[in-house]
Amino acid sequence: VDSLGSEVDAKVADDIAEDDLLGGLEIESTDEVEIPDRLVDQVIGQDHARDIILKAAKQRRHVMMIGSPGTGKSMLAKAMSQLLPKEDLQDVLVYHNPDDGNEPKVRTVPAGKGEQIIEAHKEEARKRNQMRSFLMWVIIAIVVGYALLLAGRPLLGILAAGVIYLAFRYGSRGTDAMIPNLLVNNSDVTSAPFEDATGAHAGALLGDVRHDPFQSGGMETPSHDRVEPGAIHKANKGVLFVDEINTLDIRSQQKLMTAIQEGEFSITGQSERSSGAMVHTEPVPTDFVMVAAGNLDAMENMHPALRSRIKGYGYEVYMDDTIDDTPEMRRKYARFVAQEVEKDGRLPHFTDTAVEEVILEAQRRAMRKDHLTLKLRDLGGLVRVAGDIARAEDAENTTRDHVLQAKQRSRSIEQQIADDYIERRKDYDLTVSAGDVVGRVNGLAVMGEDSGIVMPVMAEVAPSQGPGKVIATGKLQDIAEEAVQNVSAIIKKFSDEDISEKDIHIQYVQAYEGVQGDSASVTMATAVISALENIPIDQSIAMTGSLSVRGDVLPVGGVTHKIEAAAKAGVETVIIPKANEQDVMIEEEYEEMVEIIPVSHISEVLEVALTGESEKDSLINRLKDITGHALDRKVGG
Numbered sequence: 001v002d003s004l005g006s007e008v009d010a011k012v013a014d015d016i017a018e019d020d021l022l023g024g025l026e027i028e029s030t031d032e033v034e035i036p037d038r039l040v041d042q043v044i045g046q047d048h049a050r051d052i053i054l055k056a057a058k059q060r061r062h063v064m065m066i067g068s069p070g071t072g073k074s075m076l077a078k079a080m081s082q083l084l085p086k087e088d089l090q091d092v093l094v095y096h097n098p099d100d101g102n103e104p105k106v107r108t109v110p111a112g113k114g115e116q117i118i119e120a121h122k123e124e125a126r127k128r129n130q131m132r133s134f135l136m137w138v139i140i141a142i143v144v145g146y147a148l149l150l151a152g153r154p155l156l157g158i159l160a161a162g163v164i165y166l167a168f169r170y171g172s173r174g175t176d177a178m179i180p181n182l183l184v185n186n187s188d189v190t191s192a193p194f195e196d197a198t199g200a201h202a203g204a205l206l207g208d209v210r211h212d213p214f215q216s217g218g219m220e221t222p223s224h225d226r227v228e229p230g231a232i233h234k235a236n237k238g239v240l241f242v243d244e245i246n247t248l249d250i251r252s253q254q255k256l257m258t259a260i261q262e263g264e265f266s267i268t269g270q271s272e273r274s275s276g277a278m279v280h281t282e283p284v285p286t287d288f289v290m291v292a293a294g295n296l297d298a299m300e301n302m303h304p305a306l307r308s309r310i311k312g313y314g315y316e317v318y319m320d321d322t323i324d325d326t327p328e329m330r331r332k333y334a335r336f337v338a339q340e341v342e343k344d345g346r347l348p349h350f351t352d353t354a355v356e357e358v359i360l361e362a363q364r365r366a367m368r369k370d371h372l373t374l375k376l377r378d379l380g381g382l383v384r385v386a387g388d389i390a391r392a393e394d395a396e397n398t399t400r401d402h403v404l405q406a407k408q409r410s411r412s413i414e415q416q417i418a419d420d421y422i423e424r425r426k427d428y429d430l431t432v433s434a435g436d437v438v439g440r441v442n443g444l445a446v447m448g449e450d451s452g453i454v455m456p457v458m459a460e461v462a463p464s465q466g467p468g469k470v471i472a473t474g475k476l477q478d479i480a481e482e483a484v485q486n487v488s489a490i491i492k493k494f495s496d497e498d499i500s501e502k503d504i505h506i507q508y509v510q511a512y513e514g515v516q517g518d519s520a521s522v523t524m525a526t527a528v529i530s531a532l533e534n535i536p537i538d539q540s541i542a543m544t545g546s547l548s549v550r551g552d553v554l555p556v557g558g559v560t561h562k563i564e565a566a567a568k569a570g571v572e573t574v575i576i577p578k579a580n581e582q583d584v585m586i587e588e589e590y591e592e593m594v595e596i597i598p599v600s601h602i603s604e605v606l607e608v609a610l611t612g613e614s615e616k617d618s619l620i621n622r623l624k625d626i627t628g629h630a631l632d633r634k635v636g637g
């Protein structure tokens with residue numbers, strides 16, 4: 001099955017496949033999905049970066065890739081090395097220099113020749129040694145024969161034989177020194193080299209000369225034999241990839257720049273105290289294409305000259321975090337699952353419904369309407385965990401159930417803390433999800449990037465001695481003040497209570513370290529209004545939303561995670577901003593558990609959350625009067 005089909009097929013498929021998670025792809029398992037040969041064709045999304053890599057490979061230009069981890073930067077760099085011509089590859093040999101032992105000579109030959117040269121040298125040395133030992137035994141035979149038969153002094157004969165033996169042994173040492181050191185060997189490679197020098201120390205990046213503990217007296221290793229190549233030398237005619245480029249120390253960045261500029265770089269010992277530091281080879285070729293990568297602040301901290309070097313002689317490209325969720329893309333994500341399975345080599349292929357579940361996760365992780373996440377390293381992690389679970393069960397295929405288990409298992413640290421926290425709170429019964437209480441609202445917040453949590457807010461209003469204050473616990477002071485300010489404009493108009501003469505206390509019940517509170521203003525406003533008017537709030541409801549001065553409910557982040565957290569905590573109804581309606585992508589198991597009510601104005605929130613019919617009705621009628629037409633649609637009926 002050609003998973004991507006022809007363009008016409010794809011168009012037809014797209015029309016019927018809008019709702020199909022696999023984008024119209026009909027497979028039983030990912031085993032049937034064809035994977036392109038070239039790595040560059042396996043890259044999903046990142047069209048801009050792909051185009052640049054193709055172009056840069058042709059023109060041998062440097063590339064700088066900026067973007068989130070796990071979006072395919074090193075994959076593209078590797079793909080680039082496969083696009084470079086193999087014919088140009090070279091072997092590099094280091095020879096003993098008879099004039100100056102500390103300045104070994106460097107020779108470059110076409111790839112494959114290096115091994116032949118070494119072989120020839122060894123063969124020659126072998127022959128020479130054979131010749132020598134033949135000669136040695138002949139001389140020994142003559143001397144011993146002479147001593148025994150003619151001189152009649154056997155002891156002297158044996159002694160003389162020993163001396164001759166040692167002399168030959170010692171003398172032949174020099175011939176080994178003549179065999180060159182094959183520094184870079186490209187004889188068996190299938191494509192131009194790809195060298196990943198991320199986090200490399202100076203020696204690994206720039207080459208090194210090993211220390212020689214003997215240094216003289218016939219025991220020493222000749223200096224040319226102690227020379228070791230760096231990544232810049234091994235990457236010759238290929239790609240040198242450096243991720244997190246800004247973490248490379250400045251000296252190394254400077255030397256890297258020299259290597260790029262000169263196209264060659266001598267190797268010397270990197271540690272000053274070692275005898276290797278005395279050795280300095282002739283220049284070794286470093287004619288590589290550099291692919292530097294990092295996140296946004298990598299650019300700020302990287303050596304400006306190095307950056308301008310890359311910029312002046314190459315391209316800069318920004319990596320995408322998400323991509324439009326289209327049927328074609330979904331088919332590619334199915335191929336992504338197949339790629340990851342093939343790459344691992346041991347995982348059972350995924351069934352169609354298992355792939356659907358991965359694509360659902362890609363939607364959820366995009367955190368953006370109608371998009372799929374391109375943080376594919378992490379998504380690949382999910383694929384591997386699911387596959388491992390299937391493999392442990394000896395299953396023939398990885399199924400939807402395995403993927404669901406994997407999601408459970410591959411929770412982030414924040415998620416694990418949040419779940420643990422929810423568990424503990426259940427023990428203490430802190431989350432109230434039944435009954436009516438004045439001034440208490442189940443708010444919803446996000447922990448880390450992807451964990452929702454129920455965070456009850458309590459408000460109390462008391463007459464103030466001086467001018468009224470808003471008093472909140474912890475870091476939430478600013479948010480609390482802003483929320484109260486926003487509601488106060490509305491409250492002033494319908495309430496007889498003058499809140500400027502009151503202290504409003506707002507408390508988060510067990511606020512938790514690491515919780516983001518920016519989306520809590522609707523929650524706080526509701527709690528304050530309830531406390532002020534003494535109208536109870538239905539505790540089976542949780543809510544999230546940001547509030548404008550006019551009482552509009554504005555969109556917030558993380559609604560999916562928040563709704564799931566509410567469902568887990570036993571909440572029955574969740575109020576969310578209407579503008580967030582399309583961001584809701586909760587897992588099936590939760591759909592049955594909660595009712596979701598999208599709202600666009602605070603009066604709608606109160607309509608749903610407040611209990612005690614008569615007071616509530618009068619309050620909402622007053623609110624409606626004030627805020628006018630904005631409410632007519634929803635509240636009137």
Ligand code: ADP
Nearest residue numbers: 042043044069070071072073074075376377380
């Ligand atoms: P980065 O260098 O941006 O941190 P990598 O290229 O190392 O990310 O990505 C790690 C792995 O994730 C890749 O080997 C590949 O399996 C998968 N991956 C990441 N991005 C993509 C992509 N755009 N298309 C296909 N696979 C990807």
